[in-house]
Amino acid sequence: MKNNGPYAEIIVDLSIRKTDRVFHYFIPSEFEKQVSVGSRVLVPFGNRQLAGYVVGFGVPRSEVKIRSIIGVLDTRILTTEMLELARWMADSYLCSTAEAFGRILSPRLRVKDRRTVKRVFPVHTGVELEKILATMGKKPRQAAVLKASVGCPGLTMTELAAAAGASMKTVKTLVASGMLEAVSQGPLSGVPLIEETDCNSSLRLNPRQEQVLKPVARLLEEGQFGVFLLHGVTGSGKTEVYLHALSTAL
Structure with missing residues (x-):
């Protein structure tokens, strides 16, 4: 039986070029008040259930079979500016x-299905972390992972490795040694819409890093566009500059 609407235009959370287009889904009456542009919903896609982002409303071609939204994950997580x-x-x-939505949103909101995932959290922060980092001169990759875990707690192992420019083996080594804690969670368990994290409270910049950050922070505070290239070997301190720039932007 054909549904008469309303219909949502949805971008399905798949990083595949051939599916990078709008798909129409029927909005059941129980979800009508919750679904708006910028909402994140759960939809059937093939034989799976995937997250999708509502980018508009419209009427599909009459010959297309329309499936229904299964549930609403978030009422609105994407603003007009973010879209x-x-x-x-x-x-x-x-x-x-x-993929662009995934980079804009918190990593812990990038949910493709309902499998349980392992999220990694720092065990040490602040002064305690600084003391540990001071002893890791010959282990720059491990140091980078620890810093990234403080700046973005709750990433999956894969996401943390990518954020730190390290391997999965490095992350697993830190978990096994007790330097990091891996917690099994559902994709949406304990995920706040906005999590306040003060990078400045746990990562201090040295004079050279502060000098590099100043022009970046100035443009961010003025709302201006600019391009900067940070160059340095692994362990030189680029990650701290990135995190402080993010803190300024947020």
């Missing part, structure tokens, strides 16, 4: 729109 930014990123960097 425009994602479209610009997709056009500029030749990535999919879903």
Whole structure:
């Protein structure tokens, strides 16, 4: 039986170019008040259930079979500005729109299905972490992972390794040694819409890093666009500058 609407235009959370387009889904009456542009919903896609982002509303072609939204994950996590930014990123960097959404949103909101995942959290922070980092001169990759875990707690092992420019083996070594804690969670368990994290409270910059950060922070505070290239070997301190720049932007 054909549904008469309303219909949502949805970008499915898949990083595949051939699926990087709008799919129409029927909005059941129980979800009508919750679904808006910027919402994140759960939809059937093939034989799976995937997260999808609502980017608009419209009427599909009459000959297309329309499936229904299964549930609402978040009422609105993407603002108009974020949607425009994602479209610009997709056009500029030749990535999919879903990938752009994933970079804009908190890593812990990138949910593709309902499998249990392991999230990694730092065991040591603040002064205690600084003391540990001071002893890791010959282990720059491990140091980078520890710093990234403090800046973005709750990433999966894969995400943390990518964020730190390290291997999965390095992350697993730190977990096994008790330097990091891996917790099995459902994709949405304990995920706040916005988590306040003060990078400045646990990562201090040295004079050289502060000098590098100043022009970046100035443009961010003025709301201006600019391009900067941070160059340095692994362990030179680029990650701290990135995290402080993020803190300024947020």
